[in-house]
Amino acid sequence: xxxxxxxxxxxxxxxxxxxxxxxxxxxxxxxxxxxxxxxxxxxxxxxxxxxxxxxxxxxxxxxxxxxxxxxxxxxxxxxxxxxxxxxxxxxxxxxxxxxxxxxxxxxxxxxxxxxxxxxxxxxxxxxxxxxxxxxxxxxxxxxxxxxxxxxxxxxxxxxxxxxxxxxxxxxxxxxxxxxxxxxxxxxxxxxxxxxxxxxxxxxxxxxxxxxxxxxxxxxxxxxxxxxxxxxxxxxxxxxxxxxxxxxxxxxxxxxxxxxxxxxx
Amino acid sequence: xxxxxxxxxxxxxxxxxxxxxxxxxxxxxxxxxxxxxxxxxxxxxxxxxxxxxxxxxxxxxxxxxxxxxxxxxxxxxxxxxxxxxxxxxxxxxxxxxxxxxxxxxxxxxxxxxxxxxxxxxxxxxxxxxxxxxxxxxxxxxxxxxxxxxxxxxxxxxxxxxxxxxxxxxxxxxxxxxxxxxxxxxxxxxxxxxxxxxxxxxxxxxxxxxxxxxxxxxxxxxxxxxxxxxxxxxxxxxxxxxxxxxxxxxxxxxxxxxxxxxxxxxxxxxxxxxxxxxxxxxxxxxxxxxxxxxxxxxxxxxxxxxxxxxxxxxxxxx
Numbered sequence: 001x002x003x004x005x006x007x008x009x010x011x012x013x014x015x016x017x018x019x020x021x022x023x024x025x026x027x028x029x030x031x032x033x034x035x036x037x038x039x040x041x042x043x044x045x046x047x048x049x050x051x052x053x054x055x056x057x058x059x060x061x062x063x064x065x066x067x068x069x070x071x072x073x074x075x076x077x078x079x080x081x082x083x084x085x086x087x088x089x090x091x092x093x094x095x096x097x098x099x100x101x102x103x104x105x106x107x108x109x110x111x112x113x114x115x116x117x118x119x120x121x122x123x124x125x126x127x128x129x130x131x132x133x134x135x136x137x138x139x140x141x142x143x144x145x146x147x148x149x150x151x152x153x154x155x156x157x158x159x160x161x162x163x164x165x166x167x168x169x170x171x172x173x174x175x176x177x178x179x180x181x182x183x184x185x186x187x188x189x190x191x192x193x194x195x196x197x198x199x200x201x202x203x204x205x206x207x208x209x210x211x212x213x214x215x216x217x218x219x220x221x222x223x224x225x226x227x228x229x230x231x232x233x234x235x236x237x238x239x240x241x242x243x244x245x246x247x248x249x250x251x252x253x254x255x256x257x258x259x260x261x262x263x264x
Numbered sequence: 265x266x267x268x269x270x271x272x273x274x275x276x277x278x279x280x281x282x283x284x285x286x287x288x289x290x291x292x293x294x295x296x297x298x299x300x301x302x303x304x305x306x307x308x309x310x311x312x313x314x315x316x317x318x319x320x321x322x323x324x325x326x327x328x329x330x331x332x333x334x335x336x337x338x339x340x341x342x343x344x345x346x347x348x349x350x351x352x353x354x355x356x357x358x359x360x361x362x363x364x365x366x367x368x369x370x371x372x373x374x375x376x377x378x379x380x381x382x383x384x385x386x387x388x389x390x391x392x393x394x395x396x397x398x399x400x401x402x403x404x405x406x407x408x409x410x411x412x413x414x415x416x417x418x419x420x421x422x423x424x425x426x427x428x429x430x431x432x433x434x435x436x437x438x439x440x441x442x443x444x445x446x447x448x449x450x451x452x453x454x455x456x457x458x459x460x461x462x463x464x465x466x467x468x469x470x471x472x473x474x475x476x477x478x479x480x481x482x483x484x485x486x487x488x489x490x491x492x493x494x495x496x497x498x499x500x501x502x503x504x505x506x507x508x509x510x511x512x513x514x515x516x517x518x519x520x521x522x523x524x525x526x527x528x529x530x531x532x533x534x535x536x537x538x539x540x541x542x543x544x545x546x547x548x549x550x551x552x553x554x555x556x557x558x559x560x561x562x563x564x565x566x567x568x569x570x571x572x573x574x575x576x577x578x579x580x581x
Contacts, residue, residue, distance in 0.1 A: 155364040156366045158358070159356075159364045161350075162356050163378040164350035164351050164352070164378065165377070173377070177369070
């Protein structure tokens with residue numbers, strides 16, 4: 001419940017950000033504040049090195065972080081579910097190959113692979129989504145494959161085979177609807193991990209430098225020496241936002257898992 | 265030409281110590297409009313034999329012989345032809361209706377599945393309503409989910425599904441297990457009635473010889489993967505020739521027959537493991553009327569009356 005409330009708040013901020021904030025206030029050349037102003041009435045969370053309001057940056061960052069998080073999760077879920085169902089449905093060499101690829105993605109350390117991919121593709125928000133999406137599906141594929149195997153053993157799959165159904169029909173009409181609750185519960189948990197990945201990669205400077213996601217804000221705070229200047233209002237808020245959103249998604253995901261338990 | 269013909273069919277499953285024979289040289293046929301019963305204990309090969317008709321066995325099973333469905337050999341059919349034959353030529357009523365229905369789809373949608381796959385009706389929804397009424401369920405139940413129906417109703421849905429594409433042959437694999445006796449009788453009446461009305465052939469598989477005796481034109485009794493007796497339904501039940509059939513028939517006492525109440529019934533032991541069969545007659549270790557010759561002599565089906573055969577040395581002597 002607490003998770004849902006936190007999520008609703010952040011989603012609202014993300015949706016309303018472009019309405020409430022004019023892009024001008026984020027423009028370095030038109031910034032009104034002083035360099036590293038501490039929190040005041042005009043700037044509730046202080047200003048950055050260019051005199052921009054941190055609060056407005058944060059609000060805008062919510063939009064980018066959530067967009068990247070959800071889009072990358074969608075890619076990850078689609079790949080993971082497709083690979084998982086196919087690996088569970090088919091027997092023989094094809095299935096072994098899919099399991100092998102999944103295992104390969106599971107054991108390759110995430111960060112080096114993502115850094116290499118992001119460097120090759122170049123820094124942009126879309127590329128960040130693609131990179132995170134194609135490096136984070138392996139766990140889902142494993143889970144879905146296990147569930148598919150248990151569903152494949154049920155008599156209604158045999159019945160559907162007996163009435164002349166092909167592989168595609170069996171997978172989309174019988175297996176997919178039955179693994180879907182699990183996919184849903186897994187999605188919320190994956191979003192949390194993906195947002196964390198996005199923050200990590202942006203902090204390492206692999207995101208779009210012009211899009212102030214939470215990770216990118218942290219990155220510029222770090223590179224402009226906000227920490228040694230004692231500008232805590234620059235470093236803490238984005239970090240707290242990340243923690244809150246990840247916590248909220250995890251809480252919702254766990255709650256959904258508990259609801260699904262015993263149902264599938 | 266028979267509707268379905270098994271010619272010297274054998275099935276071997278891959279076991280840890282080599283192939284395990286589940287069905288050994290079965291020859292049997294079903295005519296149009298005929299109800300053929302297959303009886304036997306668990307593990308005697310009844311369901312395996314039934315699954316050969318639509319090639320539903322796992323890849324590890326080796327099937328030998330010929331299976332002619334309407335004259336075409338199922339074993340050599342191409343994949344596309346086989347898929348077309350599944351359900352439109354021969355349909356199966358599975359045992360355990362609860363598990364044979366997908367819990368997340370309405371029964372109407374599942375009934376329409378074979379119709380849409382085989383495109384046998386222009387308006388699948390209308391056909392679904394027609395099918396539901398045929399099996400005595402209100403057409404409005406099409407939107408119900410499997411868990412909302414009783415066991416008997418679910419089995420009716422399975423029957424409706426088997427009839428969906430108008431097959432020539434229906435294979436009912438223990439259609440009444442897990443149903444109570446009253447519902448069992450209703451379901452069987454419905455099934456045999458529909459099969460006769462629509463002029464189809466049917467293979468009815470059960471371990472209950474009493475049920476088969478009253479519903480089938482002919483009964484084949486299987487033991488350890490072989491047929492041990494074939495004959496007209498009631499005759500096999502009332503006057504069994506093979507000692508195994510006698511034991512099966514004795515397991516279901518007749519109501520109102522005082523002699524049956526005191527007669528010793530039941531059969532000691534278990535059917536043999538298919539990978540380790542005894543020599544001679546397969547049944548001799550459990551046979552109540554065993555002779556010395558049974559342990560060594562090979563037995564085959566011999567005439568045992570009009571339209572009847574049995575595989576027992578005592579019948580031939």
